Amino acid sequence: MGPTKHGHDHAATEGWAVRATEALADAGYRRGGARASLIGLLDAQHCALSAAEIEEALRGGGGVARPVARASIYRILEELEGLKLVTRVEVGQGLARFEAAREEGHHHHMVCDACGTVIPFEDPALERAIQRLARRVTFTVAEHDVVLHGACGECAG
Ligand SMILES: [Zn+2]
Numbered sequence: 285m286g287p288t289k290h291g292h293d294h295a296a297t298e299g300w301a302v303r304a305t306e307a308l309a310d311a312g313y314r315r316g317g318a319r320a321s322l323i324g325l326l327d328a329q330h331c332a333l334s335a336a337e338i339e340e341a342l343r344g345g346g347g348v349a350r351p352v353a354r355a356s357i358y359r360i361l362e363e364l365e366g367l368k369l370v371t372r373v374e375v376g377q378g379l380a381r382f383e384a385a386r387e388e389g390h391h392h393h394m395v396c397d398a399c400g401t402v403i404p405f406e407d408p409a410l411e412r413a414i415q416r417l418a419r420r421v422t423f424t425v426a427e428h429d430v431v432l433h434g435a436c437g438e439c440a441g
C-alpha cells in the first residue's frame with residue numbers, strides 16, 4: 285500500500301477537491317465527467333449527503349453539474365471511500381451518508397433516529413480524549429468516527 289507521493293506532502297494546503305482528483309487519477313480512474321461533478325459537489329458541502337441527495341443535487345445542479353445515475357454515484361463513492369477520500373457515516377436502517385474526508389475541520393455526527401437528520405459537531409476535548417486513549421491501549425488508532433444516536437430538537441419535542 286502507501287499513497288503515491290508527488291515529492292511534497294502538503295495535502296492540507298491543496299484542498300480536498302485537488303487531492304481527490306489527483307488520487308483518483310493516480311489510482312487509474314479516468315478524469316472528468318461524473319467523478320468531477322461528484323467531487324465538486326462534495327467539496328462544496330460542510331457535512332455528509334445521502335446518495336439520494338447527491339443524485340438530486342447533480343440533477344438540479346446550478347448549471348455546472350450534470351445528472352449522474354444512482355448506480356454510478358454509489359460506484360464513485362466506493363472508489364473515493366477505498367482511497368480514504370470519503371467518509372461513510374452510518375445513519376441506521378442500513379442507510380449511509382458520505383462526506384469529504386478533510387484533514388482540516390474534522391468533526392463527528394449526531395444522528396436523529398426518528399427523522400434521519402445528521403448534525404455535525406466538533407469537540408477538541410473529545411479529540412484529546414481519543415488521543416489519550418490511543419496512547420494507553422495496545423492498539424494503533426488510525427482513524428476514528430464518533431456517531432451519537434438520539435433524537436433531534438424537533439423529534440424530541
Ligand atoms: Zn459531517
Ligand SMILES: [Zn+2]
Pocket residue numbers: 396397398399400401435436437438439440
Ligand atoms: Zn429528528
